[in-house]
Amino acid sequence: PPTPKPTMPVVRAPRTGIATRCIAAVVGLVVLLGLIALITWLAIDPKKLEYSLVSGYVTGFNVTGDRLVTADVDYVLRATNWNRHISVYYDRIEATTSFKGRLLSINEVRPFHQPKRNVTHLDLDLAPRDVGLDGKVLRELKAGRDSGRVVLDVKIHAKIRLKVGAFKIHRHIWVVCGPATTPFSPAKGFVKVDCD
Secondary structure, three states: OOOOOOOOOOOOOOOOOHHHHHHHHHHHHHHHHHHHHHHHHHHHOOOOOEEEEEEEEEEEEEEEOOEEEEEEEEEEEEEEEOOOOEEEEEEEEEEEEEEOOEEEEEEEEOOEEEOOOEEEEEEEEOOOEEEEOOHHHHHHHHHHHHHOEEEEEEEEEEEEEEEEOOEEEEEEEEEEEEEEEEEOOHHHOOOOEEEO
């Protein structure tokens, strides 16, 4: 009988597993999303919101015993939005003033919308009412009144929405202004304070 020809072994290419294909797809998707995010970021060119106190004064300072009964503390906050593609909705704004770490007043500021590339001035009416103070703090506050100026800290917490095209991004911001050397008369002048 004829001799059978030897059969050659069949070499097959290894199969790409489904897990490997899934990983490759996920990596590709992440890279694609990263590129989209980068291009969007560069196109929007977001800029930091800037704040500063441009005027301020204290009037009607009235102390009885160990209590600050009344005072009118008024500031004007300059809010600057340099962005060309982002407007800002200030939904809730809370402003406080303190002296030597002691909270003197807290007040709500009227919500507003700030358009793109806009400067808005906000009146901060921070009037303390019947605040108890310990002896040292009260003495230092009176010394400031006698010298014509007092150093106060102003803080702002705001709930905002950043509007980019049809999208709105919700954020909370905290703004710290101070120390702000504040005169006891509007006529004495106020040195602008940049906020963090």
